[in-house]
Amino acid sequence: SKQLMERFYKSKVLTLLATACNDLGFAICRRDAQHDLPVAISSVGFARALGLAGDRAGLDLKLLHHLRANAMISIQPDALGAVDALRSAATSGNALTELVTLGRSDRPQALIVNIAPFTHEGLELVAVLIVDVNADPRNQGGAVLADADTEAESAASHYTWHHGLLDNLSAQPGAHLGFGYSVLSAAVDAFHVVGFSLAPGNVPGLPMKWVSEGFLKLTGYTRAGILNYNCNRLQCEATDPDACFRLGNCIRTGTAERVMLWNITRQGKGFWNCLSMYPSLSDAGRVVNYCVATQVRMDTPFYRRLVRNQRTVKAIIERTASVAASAQ
Known part of the structure; x- marks a missing residue:
């Protein structure tokens, strides 16, 4: 288990992408x-x-x-x-x-x-x-730790993952692998209002052990101010307790979850957070080894548009399902 976690922290970006990007x-x-x-x-x-x-x-x-x-x-x-x-x-x-x-x-x-x-x-x-x-992230399927490690290596080395980007590089497999690692890491760090974080699942409270540059930009924290703390630092009295319970339940059950949370930055400025959490299970499929979280920051006008849109889409989906059921 210790060796698996060491491998995981050596390729954080690849592992988080392999874990979260089924959804x-x-x-x-x-x-x-x-x-x-x-x-x-x-x-x-x-x-x-x-x-x-x-x-x-x-x-x-x-x-x-x-x-x-x-x-x-x-x-x-x-x-x-x-x-x-x-x-x-x-x-x-x-x-x-x-x-x-x-x-x-x-x-x-x-x-x-x-x-x-x-x-x-x-x-x-x-x-x-x-x-x-x-979409329900619970229906997309998550990776166990060993699978995520394998998928991450494959993602970095498989030529289709950098299709069209390798013309100026040598044909050495090692060069391809190195380019895959570096370009994916650069892409993750390019985001301004999208943050990624990783936390070990076997530590109470899920303290974050790694966060992306985007996480720091959207929350206003420094790494020293947020690492080894959990995401409760972003919560306030206006944060929905039901959404927080759902996040906790996703850890207990080992299933992915997505919620909309009202959070605050280190400077006390509020924002809406589209938070997706993806637990990665042990090989046996019973123990959460680590959790990947993705945060997308939204201002209030954007969030209101999103809520109105979701209601309309949900109504159409339910109406379509009802018509299909009646036709059977």
Whole structure:
């Protein structure tokens, strides 16, 4: 167990992506002349969030073109404007979070889309994180510790994970692996309002042992001020106790969970936090070895738009299910 944890902390970024990205849509895009953001690296959750057929279907997809072509303006009238805002931000090299509702055959999807442009080894890239807020993360499946370690190594070394980015590198397998590690780490650190944190599951209170640069930016804490503390530091009297109970229950049951929390920064400024937590189980599937948490910061107007959108999408899903049940 100690050796497994040591391996885990040596490749934190890869492990958190392998654990969380069955549910979360993580991708790295190229900044092309048309500013459509063609996808060079994508996770399983990215394809799922966009309703694509096949786990690798996101590769080479022109992300902004896909969002515009599938935007559901009947639910979200400003969806096309949101896509245009993402394009403008990518063009100017600015980070941005937008709400985009897509139509697909089984159900509409309300997506929180966050982009963060960055430069790595002379390449102009854009990190992307997509959260399908109507999806249940418990249905996406999580990785046990050994699986996560294997998936992380595969993600860093498999050529399709850096498709289109290796032209300026040597053909040495070691160079590919090193590039995979470094570009994924750079992408995770590029986010401004998306944070990642890791905590060992066998320590009471789940004190955080690692946080990303984005976590520090969105919470206002320094590493010294937050490491070895748990996320209770972000809570206040207005934080929903039921949501906190659900997070605690996900640790007790070993299942993923997503909640919307009112949190406060170190400076006392409130914000809405779309928090997703992913416990990773032992090989036996009974003990939580560590937890990955992903936080997406939202201001109040954005959160209100999201809530209205979720209600509409939920009503459509329930109505569709009712019609299907009546037809049987």
